[in-house]
Every structure is written in structure tokens, then in C-alpha cells.
Amino acid sequence: MFFLYKKKYHLDKHGIVTKKSNSNIALIKYWGKHSDKIQIPLNSSISYSLDKVYTVTKLIYNIKEKCDKNISSIKVFVSGKKNYFFLQKVSEFFHRISFYCSYLRNYDFIIETYNTFPHSSGIASSASSMSALALCIMEIEKRFFTYFLKEAFLRKKASFLARLGSGSACRSIYPGLVVWGFHKSIKGSNDLYAIPYPYKIHSIFTNLMNTILVIDETPKKISSSEGHKLMNNHPYAKERFKCANRNMDSLISILKIGDIQEFGKLIEYEALSLHAMIMTSNPYFLWMKPNTLNVIHTVWEFRMQSKKNIYFTLDAGANIHLLYPIQEKNYILQWIYSDLIDYCKKVIESFCC
Ligand code: PMV
Secondary structure, three states, rough: OOOOOOEEEEOOOOOEEEEEEEEEEEEEEEEOOOOOOOOEEEEEEEEEEEEEEEEEEEEEEOOOOOOOOOOOEHHHHHOEOHHHHHHHHHHHHHHHHOOOOOOHHHHHEEEEEEEEEOOOOOOHHHHHHHHHHHHHHHHHHHHEEEOOOOHHHHHHHHHHHHHHHOOOHHHHHHHOOOEEEOOOOOOOOOOOEEEEOOOOOOOHHOOEEEEEEEEEOOOOOOHHHHHHHHHHHHHHHHHHHHHHHHHHHHHHHHHHHHHHHHHHHHHHHHHHHHHHHHOOOOOOOOOOOHHHHHHHHHHHHHHHHHHHOOEEEOOOOOOOOEEHHHHHHHHHHHHHHHHHHHHHHEEEEEEEE
């Protein structure tokens, strides 16, 4: 198989590798995966990688006295503290990827990781943390493999590995607009790893701000893996997957011609569709909080009156991402801090990078 580790390698006794990876926000959402395959999406998705919100991970590896079939010891520290929840995720991840990176079985690991965005700010950190870890592992592979490995291969395999940790993490390997999941109109798109968006993008979409309004800081009551599962018996699932794929076609032409108003309509529609899916699952859930709706209504009113191009999208939670052209930054930030601040616990200023 393409990503299997080749035989010719040497092993270092120990080493340290540090990598950074940005978080991302999906414009067309991945929601639902095949129940009989590992982390294979039921529709294609596209996201912007986000500057200023990222994870830095240090991976320390020490050779074991005796190699066995399992990865025996992993210690995980998040912002300097032992973290049992993340340890479980990481252990499962190492278990899944050890087939593709068999050299890992020779080591014990210590992982030290932190996010630049405030701890438990309600921003999903699994995309940036799993992708940072996948990049660390590929750096190790580069050191061990006796032949030169091309950057393109290292990224591709990092995306492939990151996907096995958290689906959306595979998009965080690249900057800019990134696609994951096969789509007939996107050359090179596939379910196994993400690719940089391969077509022309109008300049208006290369300089977008992304301001994150943190409405709720508490951990989600339903995790995204539980949410994905609910799509398997969802009465509207088939239509949702078709709709997401049609939206991708629309987005391709919007990105080319630079129609920011249509872009805005589409991303808001996608965000509300994702939430509609979770509201109509069995069991049903509601991620939005009263202040999520307060912000949405205030944005719509402001947009109508000011004619500014400002649009929202939502992740799997109550928090809001506002997207707008960088040229509008001063005016819009001033408005956010005067008219929206009371609805928010925190404001994180980032941009689509
Ligand atoms: O990667 P996961 O399993 O955490 O799922 C992410 C799902 C959404 O964030 C809601 C959408 C997306 O495409 O990122």
C-alpha cells in the first residue's frame, strides 16, 4: 500500500521533534462517516486554515529495551498538565497508525502539547492537535528513512495519518482552502487525505478575516464522533450528503468569480444545515445557545443596514466564526466590540491563512 513504511530504515535511540499546526473552519461541512470504514466521510468538505489558533506539539521518543507488537508507554501533557482524556485519544490514534508507521512500536513516547487559543474556550482543538502530532510522526519517518522523502509525500501521509485521529484534522495539514473527500468536480480529491484546493480563487477570498466569538466555554455534551454516528440512521441524511456535494459545485464557481454575497449565503446555509441535522437526530440535540441566535440576528440586521460583507459560520457547538474581507477589519472589529461583545465570553481575532 502507498503509505506503508518501506523496509530500509535505521532507528535513532531517542529524539525530540516539535511541530505546529493550525486549526481550521469548514465552509462545506463534513458530517457523517461510513460506519464500516475508518474515518471515511460521506460527503466532501472544504475549510480555511486559521492563523493565530494553532497547536504546538513536542514529541519525545525513547527506544524500548525490547520491541513488542504494541506501543507500550505514552505520557501526555496538555499545557504542562497530565491529561487523561487526550491520552485516550492519542493511544487510540497510535494504535490505528502503527500499521502504517511500524517503527513507532520500538518506542516509548512523551507528548507535550499546548494550544495558542485559550484552554477550554469551546474551540475544537482536535483538528490542530491531531495534525500537529501527525506532522511530528512524519518528521520522525523522514529522519529514519534512508532515502530522501519528498515534501509532497510527507504532507500527504501526514494528512492521511491525521485523518485517522480526527477527520477534520486531515485538512489542517495545509494552509488556505483545503478539500477532503471525493468530489467529481475537484481533481485529486479523495476520501483518504486532504488536498489544497486546486483551482483559481478570486483575490477577495485570499484575504478574509475570521473572528471567533466564544459564546460557550463548556465542553460539548455530545462529541463529534457521537454526532457523526447519528447520521447513520438519520431520516434526512441522504439528502444532506447530496446537498453538500451540490454546494461544493456552487462554491467552486463562487470562488472563481469572487461573488462574496453568494459565498456568504452558502456558508450560512451550510452552518445552519449542520445544526439542523443535529436538531433532527435521534436523540436530538441543540448546540446553539440563546446568545448564538442573538449574534446571528444582530449580524443579519447590521449587514442589511451597513451593506458590509460579513457572514457567519458555526462549528459543532455554540460558537460563531465571522468572516469578512480584511479591508473592512477596523470598522467591523469596532462594531463587534461595541454591539456583540455582551453576547460573548471571549473574542479571538484570527484570519483565514
Ligand atoms: O473531525 P471531527 O470528527 O471532529 O468532525 C468535525 C465536524 C465539523 O467540525 C462539524 C465539520 C467539519 O467539516 O469540520
